[in-house]
Amino acid sequence: MGLELVSFVLCPYVQRAAIVLREKDVPHQVTYIDLEDPPDWFHAISPFGKVPLLRVGDQTLFESAIICEYLDEVYPPRLHPGDALERARHRAWAEFGASLLIDQYELVTARTEGRYRDKVDALRVKLERLEGVIDGEGPFFSGSVFRLVDATFAPFFMRHAVVAWLRPELGELLPARTRAWSHGLLSRPAVEGSVVADLRPRYLEYFEAKGGWLFKHGG
Numbered sequence: 001m002g003l004e005l006v007s008f009v010l011c012p013y014v015q016r017a018a019i020v021l022r023e024k025d026v027p028h029q030v031t032y033i034d035l036e037d038p039p040d041w042f043h044a045i046s047p048f049g050k051v052p053l054l055r056v057g058d059q060t061l062f063e064s065a066i067i068c069e070y071l072d073e074v075y076p077p078r079l080h081p082g083d084a085l086e087r088a089r090h091r092a093w094a095e096f097g098a099s100l101l102i103d104q105y106e107l108v109t110a111r112t113e114g115r116y117r118d119k120v121d122a123l124r125v126k127l128e129r130l131e132g133v134i135d136g137e138g139p140f141f142s143g144s145v146f147r148l149v150d151a152t153f154a155p156f157f158m159r160h161a162v163v164a165w166l167r168p169e170l171g172e173l174l175p176a177r178t179r180a181w182s183h184g185l186l187s188r189p190a191v192e193g194s195v196v197a198d199l200r201p202r203y204l205e206y207f208e209a210k211g212g213w214l215f216k217h218g219g
């Protein structure tokens, strides 16, 4: 059955699915939409009005976590761990990764310095907590094997590298193990190839237009 990933070019949740498709070498088509002006057909098939969507034959899946789980069940190799408790732990931390994406969005769109600093502090606390649960040997979340949970965190780290390029103090928010994990993820071919080549300028341009304090006072 043909697979079609409905995408917005900058969306980190879409990128989760794009990474899993690449890790598993699954043939698929990508359809980009403009989220500011979505086509009618998109509203008709997206219950939350959000991307990603995965069209599988005449069915449409939504929610990135569900799409990733579906792909993992259907296409080898299995990325989730075999042990039920370990798998549940990975799912729980993937939820934590989803909350980091919301923090990151709020950080880049914060309109005042006070709000920006509050978001930096919130991110610092969460990243320190994450540091305590990831495998010490690395390079991935639970050691040497790339797992589904790694695919769910990579989009956060990719965008974090973009904003840290603009504002180096943000790069210092990553504690040592987390930093090594981020390097491991961002140098993975399936991760590198899961976004457009000019993600950085596009991301910066898109969020600068939203008036975030970070962009007016970068460096």
Ligand SMILES: N[C@@H](CCC(=O)N[C@@H](CS)C(=O)NCC(=O)O)C(=O)O
Binding pocket: 008, 010, 011, 012, 013, 014, 035, 049, 050, 051, 052, 062, 063, 064, 065
């Ligand atoms: N929980 C959703 C979040 C997806 C999401 O927030 N997508 C954004 C783009 S990155 C979106 O489509 N926003 C459109 C809107 O909210 O109107 C998932 O994991 O798939």
